[in-house]
Amino acid sequence: MSSAKGISGGISGAASGVNLPVLRSHNTALVLDLLRTAGPDGISRLEVADRIGLTPQAVSKITARLRAEGLAAEAGRRASTGGKPRTVLRLVPEAGHAVGVHLDRDALRAVLVDLTGAVVAERGASLDLGAGKAAVVDGVVREVSALVEGRGTLLGVGVGLPGPLDHALGVLHRVTGFPEWDGFPLREELERALGVSVVVDKDTNAAALGLAVGGQGESFAYLHFGAGLGGALVLGGVVHRGARTGAGEFGHQVVQLDGPVCECGNRGCVEALCLAAVGRGDYEEAARVLGTGAANLVALLDIDVVLLGGRTVAARPECFVRGAAAVLEERGRRVGEDAVPVRVAPGGGREVAEGAAQLLLAPLFGRGEG
Amino acid sequence: MSSAKGISGGISGAASGVNLPVLRSHNTALVLDLLRTAGPDGISRLEVADRIGLTPQAVSKITARLRAEGLAAEAGRRASTGGKPRTVLRLVPEAGHAVGVHLDRDALRAVLVDLTGAVVAERGASLDLGAGKAAVVDGVVREVSALVEGRGTLLGVGVGLPGPLDHALGVLHRVTGFPEWDGFPLREELERALGVSVVVDKDTNAAALGLAVGGQGESFAYLHFGAGLGGALVLGGVVHRGARTGAGEFGHQVVQLDGPVCECGNRGCVEALCLAAVGRGDYEEAARVLGTGAANLVALLDIDVVLLGGRTVAARPECFVRGAAAVLEERGRRVGEDAVPVRVAPGGGREVAEGAAQLLLAPLFGRGEG
């Protein structure tokens, strides 16, 4: 996966031609992403040029534009290696902000992040998803407005909530437990009420995007075990949503033919087995089942790491990590490869809100389809 | 998935900058792909311009180059719509050829295809993968040489064979049943012996690439049920190989916790269950298990279609299609969506060889990482 592919070899039917403005914004995004990844330590022009494969002169032109626009700034110099020392560039975090909103079944959490993705401010409120559309929209508008009060440049608002929904259109489907939301154009309604760009995505997808941007890996599965069991996939640095934002349905993977009935109507789903085990207090078994499902993903998708999140995992992180890792280690032994590692996803319960903000930020850095 | 994304939002670490030559070859590939897709009927310049989002003038420049290079030609005119009639362009099939080789456990099949992917000539031979490296390499060289005798422009040779292996490096791993191949640099050896470019891939991946290029869908799973049970994934028009060419391991997806032991050492693999059912003569059950595994993929990846191939399926196509489709239809009812269709993959036993040839052709048309 180290091939230097610069232009999408993707969807032929939808792939579009590239002209100079598109080329320019692509290269600019690459530079911005390197500046972001470098963090406060910064990165030199020559290193940027080397990493993205353009000449130093081209990078100088691009960074000059970025500095003129206030997105980048000089940040000291490196030690000399026998000649003129390199000038270090860094991203200006406060040059832009975005809001991420996590709409859960019974609560709302909103964060304001800067260009680097760091949380600048945060708010929370209790909010029943079943309380009606107007109440929920009003609640989001209230919290977002309070957060952005007095800030200058707001790129937009990202919202992560339980699916199913349509990410591209921003329309909800029959949100599990709240069928009355079916067909509601949440994106459109919020854009009208807030007057800024809004992007909507499944909660797990938002969290996975945040983890991907945060450098957790190029290809991984994020498994969220809270009241239910969900998941999201990052393949080659990109969140895989599928054509209908339906991808990542990890909870209803069948791992026991003709097993116990799940509330989805199927039998032997990972979620049903895990919830049953947790209900019995048998967390070891829950971890083993989770690990079996994870091992299926590893075999199917050849991912690099498995990240665990959610309340149930957070209550016993070592147990779930150890139990799932044991299954993957045995698989590694069988196929003669190093085991794929299992880790707890960082975030501390804010991962969905932070990831939702990345729905707006990521396109700036060439991640996502924006 | 209709967003017109022209430039990859992909792997930030490996994503590379785009300069004018890269831009040019990208747009040229898009035009070539449209010419290929249009077939012998051809396509007009204005339609190309409309599809890829460039101006007609830019398309005229690109097609003028292609005609000068002999890759495209004029092919009559369309009926007028009130003005000058459109000139139709088509791909010149004989402007380039590629060879695809299918190395199976006991046989070799090689096809010579033209630019459109149509088979021009074909050869077969019996060849034991266990007969030793020199014998196998010699066998491939002999058949390929006989095929290309007297042809002008050979783009290269693609080879599809059982995994695991490393697609990027062209190095084999412990090929199932033939551990002596571990570490053998097949690509390098063949390039030296043949003097042309060689690309190596898993047999199922090659077949899936051929199906993707052949217009079978944007996102699908190809499930190959022969002596064993394998698979390959096409996501967003691109074969998903994973970082180590390990993706697509469908046969060893666990669908029955603590089920019967599989020869891979695990328990309850789809392959073990399907083979056992077939061994009992219970094809309905084999189809049901296969369908359950397929339904897992549909839920996890949100794919558009499931394609079945392989000897065992070919022996009872209706049975497997019907049985698997039944599982997917029930899933569709549960989640309130149309069922994902199941079809038999076209190809008639040549799909791996034809797909292997596409390992060389596809990059010309902007598909794959070439």
Next chain:
DNA sequence: CTACTTTCGCAACGCTGTTGCCAAAGTGCA
């Protein structure tokens, strides 16, 4: 035959990254 529509190439243009060159700013040694 005239008016109109549509296709498509030529020429000029703006903007991209590249190349050649040189000033700036360090290190290292005499």
Next chain:
DNA sequence: TGCACTTTGGCAACAGCGTTGCGAAAGTAG
């Protein structure tokens, strides 16, 4: 302290990309 050398990075000229403006070519409609 001074000189040679290395490395960085900006200025200017350049080649090549798609775009724009315009006109010739090739049809239809009346």
